Amino acid sequence: MSVDKQTVAKIASLARIQMGDAELERMVPELNNILNWVEQLGEVDCSGVEPMTAVIPNTLRLRDDVVNADPLTGGDRRDDILANAPAREHGFFGVPKVIE
Amino acid sequence: MTDITDLGVAAIRTGVAQGDFSAREVAEGFNANVAAASALNAFIVTTPEKALEAADKVDADRAAGKTLGSMAGVPIGMKDLFATDGVQTTAASHILEGFVPQYESTVSSNLWAAGAGMLGKLNLDQFAMGSSNETSYFGNVISPWKRSGGSNAQMSPGGSSGGSSTAVSARLAPAATGTDTGGSIRQPAAFTGITGIKPTYGRCSRWGVVAFASSLDQAGPMAHDVRDCAIMLGAMAGFDPKDSTSLDLPVPDWEGELNSDLKGKRVGIPREYRMDGTDPEILKSWDDGIAWLKDAGAEVVDVRLPNTKYALPAYYIIAPAEASSNLARYDGVRYGLRDLPEGSGLQDMYAATRAEGFGDEVKRRVLIGTYVLSAGYYDAYYTQAQKIRALVAKDFEDAFQKCDVILAPTTPTASFGLGEKSDDPLAMYLNDVFAVPASLAGLPAMSVPCGVNGEGLPLGLQIIGRAFDEQGVLNAGLAIEERANFTAKPDRWWV
Numbered sequence: 183m184s185v186d187k188q189t190v191a192k193i194a195s196l197a198r199i200q201m202g203d204a205e206l207e208r209m210v211p212e213l214n215n216i217l218n219w220v221e222q223l224g225e226v227d228c229s230g231v232e233p234m235t236a237v238i239p240n241t242l243r244l245r246d247d248v249v250n251a252d253p254l255t256g257g258d259r260r261d262d263i264l265a266n267a268p269a270r271e272h273g274f275f276g277v278p279k280v281i282e
Numbered sequence: 283m284t285d286i287t288d289l290g291v292a293a294i295r296t297g298v299a300q301g302d303f304s305a306r307e308v309a310e311g312f313n314a315n316v317a318a319a320s321a322l323n324a325f326i327v328t329t330p331e332k333a334l335e336a337a338d339k340v341d342a343d344r345a346a347g348k349t350l351g352s353m354a355g356v357p358i359g360m361k362d363l364f365a366t367d368g369v370q371t372t373a374a375s376h377i378l379e380g381f382v383p384q385y386e387s388t389v390s391s392n393l394w395a396a397g398a399g400m401l402g403k404l405n406l407d408q409f410a411m412g413s414s415n416e417t418s419y420f421g422n423v424i425s426p427w428k429r430s431g432g433s434n435a436q437m438s439p440g441g442s443s444g445g446s447s448t449a450v451s452a453r454l455a456p457a458a459t460g461t462d463t464g465g466s467i468r469q470p471a472a473f474t475g476i477t478g479i480k481p482t483y484g485r486c487s488r489w490g491v492v493a494f495a496s497s498l499d500q501a502g503p504m505a506h507d508v509r510d511c512a513i514m515l516g517a518m519a520g521f522d523p524k525d526s527t528s529l530d531l532p533v534p535d536w537e538g539e540l541n542s543d544l545k546g547k548r549v550g551i552p553r554e555y556r557m558d559g560t561d562p563e564i565l566k567s568w569d570d571g572i573a574w575l576k577d578a579g580a581e582v583v584d585v586r587l588p589n590t591k592y593a594l595p596a597y598y599i600i601a602p603a604e605a606s607s608n609l610a611r612y613d614g615v616r617y618g619l620r621d622l623p624e625g626s627g628l629q630d631m632y633a634a635t636r637a638e639g640f641g642d643e644v645k646r647r648v649l650i651g652t653y654v655l656s657a658g659y660y661d662a663y664y665t666q667a668q669k670i671r672a673l674v675a676k677d678f679e680d681a682f683q684k685c686d687v688i689l690a691p692t693t694p695t696a697s698f699g700l701g702e703k704s705d706d707p708l709a710m711y712l713n714d715v716f717a718v719p720a721s722l723a724g725l726p727a728m729s730v731p732c733g734v735n736g737e738g739l740p741l742g743l744q745i746i747g748r749a750f751d752e753q754g755v756l757n758a759g760l761a762i763e764e765r766a767n768f769t770a771k772p773d774r775w776w777v
Contacts, residue, residue, distance in 0.1 A: 190649065197606060197652040198613075199645055200633035209649065215708050216650060220595040223666050226673070233668030234675060237483050237497060237724030238749060242526055254385060255524055262384035268620035275615050280628050 184214045286311040287453045291356050291510035294456055298340060298355030305337035305344075305355030309399055312357045315454045316401055321776040322424045324439075324448040326362050327370050328402035333357040336399025343397075352537075353517045354397030359449040359458035362403035363410055364390045364501075365490040369400075373492040374408045374418035377639025378618045387490025388522045389459065389501050396517035401455050404445030408641045409609065410466055410494045413713045415444025416704045417643040425474060425697055426452035426772035430738030435699040437739070440470030446504045447474040451772060457505035457514050461491060463498045464597050465692075465717025468729035471504055472692035472742025475731045475770060477759065478504040479511050482749050483724030484529035486515075487522035495604035496527075498597075498721050508730065508760040512536040515752065531750065539753055542761040544578040549758065550585035550685030555716060557591075557694065563735040564691045571689050571732055571743040571762055578761035585681040585688065589673045593719040596674065598711060599654050599667035600722070605644075606651025612639060646707060675723040682748050687758045691716055692729040692742035716744060726752045730759045731768040740770065 185193070190209050194201045201209070250256030260273055269276030286308050289297065298305045313330040340355045365371050365383035372378040386394075394400075408417040415423040415438060425439035425448055439448040443460035447470035450458050460467035462480035471478030479502050486501040493499060503514035516536050522528040551572060556565065572582055614620035614635030621634040640648065654663035681688060694715055703710045720727040726749070729742040743762055747755035 185653065189653075193649050193653050193656070195633075196656065197648050198610075198629070198632040198636055199640065199648065200630075200637035201645075209646070212646060212707060213649060213653070216598065216646075217653075219708055220599055220663070220667075223592055223595050223599070223670055224662070226589070226592055226666075226670060228666060228669035228673070231669040231672050233665050234672035235497075235668065236527075237671075237675065237722070238527075238529065240484065240527060240529070243523065243530075245523065252524065259384075263616075265384050266381050266617035268614060268618070277615055278622060278626065278628050278631055 184217060185210060287315050289456060290506040291353065291457050291513050294356050295354055299350055305340040306334060308355055309333040309337035309357045312401055312455055318777050319452055319454050322426060322448050322452055323421050324405055324423055324445040324454060325402040326372060326374065326405050326420050329369060329400050333399040333401045336394065340397050351395065351397030352513055353393060356456060357399045357401045358393065359401050359404045359446060359455035360390055361406055361443055361446050361459045361461060363406060363461050363492045364459060366390055366403065369403060371403065374406045374420055375639060375641065376419040376619060377612045381617050385490065388487035388524065389491065389518045392520060393517050404449055404458055406445055407442035409492065409644050410442035410461060410463055411643050411647055412441040413469060413710050414438040414700065414703065415441040416700060417641055419641060422700050423448050426776065427474060427697060427739055437697045438473065438700050440473035440697065442466040443470045443504060447471055447476060450476045450504055450506065457503055457510055459501060460504045461499060461501045462721065463494050464601060464721045465714040467502050467504060468692050468717050468727060468744060469714060471729040473697040473740065475740030475768060476504055477507055477511050477730050478502060479515060479728040479752065479755065480726065481515060481519060481752050482726045484527050485519045487525040487528050489522055489524040493608040495601040496608060497604060498601060508756055508763050509537060509540060512540055512756050534753060536753055536756055540760055541757050542578055542764055544575060544580035544758065544761050547580045548685040549575045549580045549582050550681050550688040551582060552585050552587040552590065552681065552688055552690060554587050554590040555690045560694050564694060564741060567732050567741045567743060568691050574762050574765035575689060575758060577765060583685050585684055587677040587681055587719065589670065589677050590719055592670045593674045593722055594711065594715050596667040596670040597718045597722060599663050600671060602647040602651035603655050603664050606648045606655065609648055612636060671722045674719055678723045678725060687754050688746040690744045690746065692744040696735045696739040696741055720746045725749055726755045728755050728759045730762045732762060732766045733768060734770050
């Protein structure tokens with residue numbers, strides 16, 4: 183499978199990365215080189231093989247259902263969370279208007 | 283007296299504990315080396331005051347007769363992928379330029395608690411995506427090594443932990459943290475004549491480490507020798523409830539159990555790693571390694587890893603897929619860069635911010651990842667790659683029925699010049715062909731320097747072990763180190 187400029191534009195839009203014509207054209211052969219190369223995986227017979235989702239067998243834990251059990255990951259850290267925001271107002275993240 | 287900055291972790295710790303020199307003297311020595319090495323561009327931010335502050339605390343603790351930690355008095359470089367409270371953390375990207383975490387990563391916290399101090403934040407490939415350190419927004423890292431015969435070409439320190447490898451090999455730091463997703467500790471270690479280990483997936487907490495591909499990312503130490511790596515890994519590792527994939531296992535005493543006598547151990551030699559086009563000098567170094575491990579008492583056996591050639595293409599589906607998902611968080615809302623073109627809305631802001639904030643290689647991987655996860659292609663690419671991953675892991679499982687550790691080259695070539703491969707992403711990816719299989723299987727793997735090639739550039743040998751058997755890897759690494767007598771050092775041309 184290979185991608186054309188229109189497909190790359192679609193992917194870029196899905197990935198929310200703005201790209202001009204020149205950049206899209208540059209990306210097409212670069213992505214195709216990579217995609218053609220990974221194509222070889224199709225020659226492996228994987229029937230009956232389960233896709234691997236966890237590399238080391240491990241059970242997911244649940245923490246105790248206690249508010250702020252770990253102060254590092256709990257609540258009450260509004261100012262810390264907002265400290266790096268490009269725009270903040272009234273204790274919230276500021277974004278451009280989304281509702282006309 | 284010897285220059286303190288020639289010493290490694292163990293020697294510094296012992297010297298400080300015995301009062302041969304103070305932790306402050308050590309920090310001052312390395313701070314001076316860091317300040318004189320701006321030509322190497324190994325650091326994005328330097329923090330000499332942090333190194334001194336940690337050193338003074340160690341000196342005060344020693345004077346008060348307190349027990350000192352396992353890294354007491356050792357200043358280190360911190361890869362700029364670890365969140366450090368109050369110190370800019372960028373992942374070498376423009377999109378995180380100016381980001382100052384309000385918290386400390388678990389791995390760095392553990393190191394500070396063990397008495398280490400921070401010399402600064404080390405440069406790397408942007409979001410750890412690269413094998414040459416040419417994708418950093420803050421410029422290339424320059425290897426301290428040069429080709430012999432008066433060549434002036436700037437060499438690659440490897441990547442993505444290129445700031446770490448340069449800092450250690452140029453003696454700007456006795457040790458540094460690295461992270462390894464598909465070879466990012468081992469390949470730079472091999473390129474610069476130092477030692478680095480990626481532990482079993484889950485040994486070191488990923489909490490506070492900027493995520494690239496979460497099912498593969500693993501932190502580890504980079505230092506001058508095997509003992510120093512064992513000490514530092516012991517300080518970094520440990521169960522962390524804040525990382526859902528953290529291993530809930532005690533941390534072994536890797537340093538205390540070091541033993542280079544390999545009697546009764548079997549070393550597997552995977553014939554599939556003898557690939558066409560591999561540098562003959564690399565193959566020669568592999569043969570040397572086999573002889574050394576035999577000399578250490580090990581039995582050498584042939585093993586098969588039949589899916590090796592598919593590991594790298596599978597990796598280049600899985601890692602970009604996870605990256606495209608992980609990097610969705612950089613949206614110009616909560617932290618980092620925001621590009622809000624005049625009169626634009628939220629969606630335009632996302633797209634403009636990410637266009638401005640991500641470098642070419644990052645964009646390439648996010649696009650590949652988005653494509654392979656998109657409707658209609660998911661099974662053909664992503665599910666197939668996950669199945670191949672299972673086969674690669676199964677190969678190792680089978681091989682470890684016949685052997686205790688596997689010996690292979692770390693890289694197919696020695697370091698290359700900056701710019702020599704940067705035009706061809708695929709050629710660059712192939713540099714990790716020997717490193718990626720162990721990453722896909724989550725296994726501990728280490729690179730140990732084994733000599734220099736005809737151009738005077740370092741070569742590394744890789745040891746891969748069973749899951750949780752860092753000890754076996756370290757012990758085989760030590761056996762190689764004791765026999766390789768690697769003493770080459772780069773000339774200090776940058777001072």
